[in-house]
Amino acid sequence: MNTLKHLAIIMDGNGRWAKERGKIRSFGHVAGAKKLVEITKHASRIGIEYLTLYSFSTENWKREKVEVDFLMKLIEKFLKQELKNLMDNNIRFKVIGDMSKTSKSLQKRVNLTIEKTKNNTGLTQILAINYGARDEIVRAINSIKKEKITEEDIQNALDTHTLPDVDLMIRTGGEQRLSNFLLWQSAYAELIFTDTYWPAFSTQELDIMIEKYQKIQRRFGGI
Numbered sequence: 001m002n003t004l005k006h007l008a009i010i011m012d013g014n015g016r017w018a019k020e021r022g023k024i025r026s027f028g029h030v031a032g033a034k035k036l037v038e039i040t041k042h043a044s045r046i047g048i049e050y051l052t053l054y055s056f057s058t059e060n061w062k063r064e065k066v067e068v069d070f071l072m073k074l075i076e077k078f079l080k081q082e083l084k085n086l087m088d089n090n091i092r093f094k095v096i097g098d099m100s101k102t103s104k105s106l107q108k109r110v111n112l113t114i115e116k117t118k119n120n121t122g123l124t125q126i127l128a129i130n131y132g133a134r135d136e137i138v139r140a141i142n143s144i145k146k147e148k149i150t151e152e153d154i155q156n157a158l159d160t161h162t163l164p165d166v167d168l169m170i171r172t173g174g175e176q177r178l179s180n181f182l183l184w185q186s187a188y189a190e191l192i193f194t195d196t197y198w199p200a201f202s203t204q205e206l207d208i209m210i211e212k213y214q215k216i217q218r219r220f221g222g223i
């Protein structure tokens, strides 16, 4: 049976979920944030070690300013509200992505959350904020000061350098693509897609996916 150390999720479908209910997109993002709390708690309970969540991509800046502002504020509010929960559940918080392009107040909140939770020993929750895998790889390579660069050099310079490779990548919302998420780290990840919109995703559906993952024969290029 495969062990599941690192689960990554592309939380897609907030907007369409809201639209189906005759609501505006931000309503879907709020529901998405609540779902994130529920799924994180469940992941922690079932012993997953690392959970990485695609929260805002380098491409998401192309959305209307009101939506971008709303998402950024929502992430900040979420971090403020969640601190107690993270501490109570022994969850360590990390972030990946280029935070330098986000607001000072979000950066402050992120750094505070990382600092306060750094000695927690349970699940590590990683939010990808202003994250794009190509951007991450370019930043990593530019930070390496040597001529002949190895895989290990790149690995060690990525935002995810302290994390193991992704074992299972889940995408909700019906699309079957990676959308620039953890491209390096998912080289051998199993991929599972579902039509369920993120706010409608459930712990039961996650459990079924994990069961499926556990039975897959992972060969990592071997036979």
Ligand code: FPP
Pocket: 011, 012, 013, 014, 015, 016, 017, 025, 029, 030, 032, 033, 036, 054, 055, 056, 060, 074, 075, 078, 127, 173, 198
């Ligand atoms: C995709 O829905 C969702 C995102 C833009 C990223 C995920 C954001 C959240 C779960 C909101 C809260 C996040 C945190 C960290 C508190 P979409 O808008 O692309 O949906 P659509 O494809 O149906 O339009």
